[in-house]
Amino acid sequence: MPDHGLMDPAPALYVIRIRGHLGATALFAFPMMAAQRRGADTVLTGLLDQAALYGVLAEAESLGLDLLEVRQLGSQAGSSGSGPQCPA
Amino acid sequence: MTIISAPAGSGKTSLLRTWAGRADQPYRLAMMQVQRGQQDAQQFWLTLLGAVRRACATTSHPESPAPTPEFNGPAMVGRVLSELASHGGRVMLVIDDLHELNSPEAVAQLAQLLTSLPDGVHAVLATRHDLQLRLHQLRLAGELAEIRAADLRFTERETRELLGASGITLSEAGAALLHQRTEGWAAGLRLAAIALANHPDPERFVAEFSGSNRTVAEYLLAEMLERQPDDVRDLLLRTSLLDRVNGELADLLTGRTGSERILLELEDANAFVVSLDPERTWFRYHHLFADLLRLELRRTLPEEVPALHSHAAGWFARQGQFVDAIRHTQAAGDWPGAARLLADHSFGMTLDGQAQTIQALLQAFPQGVNHPELALVRAGNDLVRGRLDEAAAHLTVAETYVETAPPDRQHRLQVAIASMKLSLARRRGHLAAVLEQAEFLASPVTGESDEDIALDSDLRAVALMNLGIVEAFSLGLPAAERHLQEGASLARRIGRPYLEVACLAQLAFASKIRPFAVTRRRCQEAIAAADRHGWGAEPIVAPALVTLAANLIWTGEFDEGERELRRTARALQTDAGPGIRMLTHIASGMLQAGHGLHREALEEFSAAEQLGSRLEGSHALANQVTGWMLAAQARAGLPAEARAALAALDGERAGAGEISNARAVICLADGDPAGALGAVQDVLDGTAPVIGYVTVVEAQVLAGLAHYKLGDQHAANQAAERALGLAESDRLVLPFAMTGSGELLEALPRHETAHAALLADILDLVHGTSLAPQEPSALPQTEELSPSELKVLRYLPTNLSRPEIASELSVSVNTVNTHVRNIYAKLQARDRSSAVQRARELRLLSAGLTR
Secondary structure (H helix, E strand, C coil): CCCCCCCCCCCCEEEEEEEEEEHHHHCCCCCCEEEEEEEEEEEEEEEECCHHHHHHHHHHHHHHEEEEHHHEEECCCCCCCCCCCCCC | CCEEECCCCHHHHHHHHHHHCCCCCCCCCEEECCCCCCCCCCHHHHHHHHHHHHHCCCCCCCCCCCCCCCCHHHHHHHHHHHHHHHHCCCCCEEEEEEEECCCCHHHHHHHHHHHHCCEEEEEEEEECCCCCCCHHHHCCCCEEEEHHHHHHCHHHHHHHHEEEEEEECCCHHHHHHHHHHCCCCCCHHHHHHHCCCCCCHHHHHHHHHHHCEEHHHHHHHHHHHCCCHHHHHHHHHHHHHCCCCHHHHHHHCCCCCCHHHHHHHHHHHCCCCCCCCCCCEEEEECCCHHHHHHHHHHCCCHHHHHHHHHHHHHHHHHCCCCCHHHHHHHCCCCCCHHHHHHHHHHHHHHHHHCCCHHHHHHHHHCCCCCCCHHHHHHHHHHHHHHCHHHHHHHHHHHHHHHHHHHHHHHHHHHHHHHHHHHHHHHHCHHHHHHHHHHHHHHHCCCCCCCCHHHHHHHHHHHHHHHHHHHHHHHHHHHHHHHHHHHHHHHHHHCCCCHHHHHHHHHHHHHHHCCCHHHHHHHHHHHHHHHHHCCCCCCHHHHHHHHHHHHHHHHHCCCCHHHHHHHHHHCCCCCCCHHHHHHHHHHHHHHHHCCCHHHHHHHHHHHHHHHHHHCCCCCCHHHHHHHHHHHHHHHHHHCCHHHHHHHHHHCCCHHHHHHHHHHHHHHHHHHCCCHHHHHHHHHHCCCCCCCCHHHHHHHHHHHHHHHHHHHHCHHHHHHHHHHHHHHHCCCCCHHHHHCCCHHHHHHHHCCHHCHHHHHEEEHHHCCCCCCCCCCCCCCCCEEEECCCHHHHHHCCCCCCCHHHHHHHHHHHHHHHHHHHHHHHHHHCCCCCHHHHHHHHHHHCCCCCCCCC
């Protein structure tokens, strides 16, 4: 299916890498994400639509955290996407 | 311009404050901090304008900028620019926390401001992330200085200095470790310093800190909190959900006393607590600190959070700070309570210029919740934005609810609904509906609480204004005057400058039945009041501007009148209703007719008539407009068309005095002066209804012209004299100019008139010289003329000789000579014509009237 480049409103899996280990307090700011320590960094994973993603980024900015990476993991398995279906 | 762009805790605010506090400042500083999550463009601009005013002030107490219900962004930018420009000196505009400005409208306006700053004005902006301010131009031109995170980081040496200044002894290695771990981040170092102060083993602390991977802020905050006594920790946590805190509020939330002392000590210890006023009663936590505390609160005491918000909401409500009260009520999850608070106070908040804040608060309600009282808020919101149909729909919903509302809320809701329906009816021009709703004004302002009285007063002031506006346009000018005067003084009493100016401007317009001097004074008062607040070019003052224009045109000051008309046009650039535009066309038509440009006058009066027909219900000036339009038509060479239109008028209108005059004009154009005489008969004998005495003046002039054309010089002179007599007290010139009465007046022998001065003025005008403005000139004050001298003065513009003047006044020639000598001396004039000139400038020619 061709990618029309439109903003996909359907939620997708995002991985956000932040420098340092987030303690219980800071993690409370990201209730929708699962956290894992990887080396000296913390990796937050969660299912987010664009609005939620920007919310997470804003929260990280508020807390003065260092953003290292933001990545979308593939497309949601079995999702129908947001654009019109192309004829098979 | 300077931009400081760095993440939270980098030290931006500290940098700004330290630098601003330096004694050797060559600049005046206009400093402000954007409020957290600021979505309201007007609130941002009012704060900025206030800061600019205080910085540029020549007096010790500059007036705070007054809010308006509707916000005109470009006008506000213009106002800020002109205040900066008029100061002329060097001003520094400092805006902190610019990333908190969540209003795209405000950001765009700010970009506009920053690209137009006058010379000598420098801007310093502090933000957490780069903004869309179109800085590329400045960057390219080398006019932008940037301070970024890397610049703000502490070096190792600076770290050691900080430690030393805080009285902390740490080895060089320890300091290096600390510097490395924090990477020179200011907030981290500050927190570390607090944690290290009085620490038993600083080296071990730094080693452990270094060894941990915890984010710096969290680690150090936890350390710092651990070191605090229980009551301090408790206070910090519980008050973290406030944007600002004072001792009383903190006591309330902690259930203890002594919070003020704790806050002061925390600030003294440099622990991220900052006082907001010189008296140190209000405090704020550094945002980063507060955010972490808030998270910790929610994590450790989740069940307490709603109650904390409720207590805070109650406290703010009692203080009259309703935006905070509503926000906390919403945060506590009490949606019905928040809806009630918002419904009660949105009216006052709109008058405080917080329409956008209201919208943000409305949007915070969850989708499912549709508390009926919110319908009232939505109606008000729509009304401000001019969405009249939507507003009406919401009002209907609100009305259905009122019947089932609890009894203690019914009165308040009914008054609010009535007031809003009145506003709606006024904007639609529905007079009957307006009068219906205005009944509630008859009942006195009751109220159990100060709040009730304040709300009632607000509603009442707005209602009086709306009522006055509609009355001024349609029926009763006396009633309009009464209501608008009451509205203006009430508005003044309750501190609502916007409403006061609106009432004064409308009052100026409603003063049409007063002597012209009174009207003029009222216009000038209203315009001056508007100018003081920077609203001189806003639609609010347009009624006063256009009335002043008409007033000046009536007295023949055409140039000044035209200037005021241009000012009116500029003020009406944003969407203006048919009523005010009609008035502008009428005044323009008067001006054109006065210049003898009848085709142009016809265009203007036709436009006025079109707009007039769009007003619901008849309006007071309808007959005047039609009459002048027909007259202009006839004089423009289209008497047949005029006659046809005249015939098409219905009986009641056809009997109006203004229409009779038009009929006379048509007859004169058709070469039928006898018909003209017949037409104006009912005006002259007082049987025809007239809008004002100006119609009678016009009728007399027309009668005079008719007699003149019929060859009856004596009757012509009598009519002219009568017209002059009526016009004398207000110095009306326009009726003579409009009717092309030159021949008639020239034929009037000088010694047969008691109004020689007025006559001379009119003839000057008719022959093309515009009359001098009646404003006092900038020349030095002259000694006052005595009444006898004034009497003689009035004859100077005529070509009567001194003996002739003496016989007019029944005095000796010697007396006249003495008076003239004194007049010349007092007016510092060399001869008769310069004396006349000076007298005109000082408006003395009309001053010597005997009634």
